Amino acid sequence: MEQREPADHFEVVVMYRQDEVICPRCGQITNKEHDRRPQRKKDRMLRNKEVFLILMKRRFRCPSCGKVFTEPDVVCGWRRRSTQRFREYLGEEALHQTVRRVAQKEGVGESGDRRCVAEEVGRRLEVRKRVDTPEFIGVDEFSVRKNYFYHTAICNLREGEIMEVIEGRGQKRLEEYGDKLPSPERVKAIVIDMHEPFRQAIWMVLPQAKIVVDKFHFLKQVQAALDKVRSRLQKGEGNSFPFIRN
Numbered sequence: 001m002e003q004r005e006p007a008d009h010f011e012v013v014v015m016y017r018q019d020e021v022i023c024p025r026c027g028q029i030t031n032k033e034h035d036r037r038p039q040r041k042k043d044r045m046l047r048n049k050e051v052f053l054i055l056m057k058r059r060f061r062c063p064s065c066g067k068v069f070t071e072p073d074v075v076c077g078w079r080r081r082s083t084q085r086f087r088e089y090l091g092e093e094a095l096h097q098t099v100r101r102v103a104q105k106e107g108v109g110e111s112g113d114r115r116c117v118a119e120e121v122g123r124r125l126e127v128r129k130r131v132d133t134p135e136f137i138g139v140d141e142f143s144v145r146k147n148y149f150y151h152t153a154i155c156n157l158r159e160g161e162i163m164e165v166i167e168g169r170g171q172k173r174l175e176e177y178g179d180k181l182p183s184p185e186r187v188k189a190i191v192i193d194m195h196e197p198f199r200q201a202i203w204m205v206l207p208q209a210k211i212v213v214d215k216f217h218f219l220k221q222v223q224a225a226l227d228k229v230r231s232r233l234q235k236g237e238g239n240s241f242p243f244i245r246n
């Protein structure tokens with residue numbers, strides 16, 4: 001591992017450890033390195049200085065078909081300029097602070113940070129996503145920052161459980177959700193607030209379901225379930241980091 005410490009930021013040079021990769025064209029395993037190129041990825045701040053990982057990304061040449069290809073980057077993801085763990089961290093932070101504050105503190109653009117929040121919430125809920133179709137559904141919007149950057153929570157009202165959080169509060173995303181339900185005809189009623197795009201979406205994809213507008217009574221259950229999810233997300237989970245620094 002090579003560490004540089006210029007005046008205003010840290011740089012750490014890293015490389016993936018595995019020396020054999022699979023040719024994406026023919027499936028042959030190869031260790032014939034062709035070249036390496038540095039890629040700069042933003043990581044979490046350390047002692048108030050920005051940290052960059054300089055990933056020495058290798059290209060390999062397949063001995064059997066001749067293809068030259070870049071090794072996969074499972075840590076940062078395809079064409080991302082920051083590390084996955086940094087994006088997860090931003091997402092977590094922004095769940096209980098304003099996005100603007102997190103963005104300022106970590107020196108990233110706010111829109112990038114907002115995307116991280118959505119990704120983080122989605123990623124964590126993915127694991128617990130329920131695939132059954134409830135009879136009674138609650139749909140409610142909530143903002144990560146007050147009155148700004150909304151998500152839509154979909155709740156099984158009988159169980160008091162959030163089933164999914166979708167980005168934004170538009171009609172299209174809710175329609176997509178309804179389309180994915182395994183037995184949409186089972187839905188008897190959906191409780192929403194006055195948000196018109198929700199009503200439109202339900203008419204489109206769950207036409208048999210009764211629409212109940214009840215901001216104050218039923219949606220309390222959605223909020224309670226949402227609070228459960230929030231506190232679960234805020235507790236956080238350890239981030240594993242498969243880089244080997246050499």
Ligand SMILES: [Zn+2]
Nearest residue numbers: 023026062065
């Ligand atoms: Zn090949």
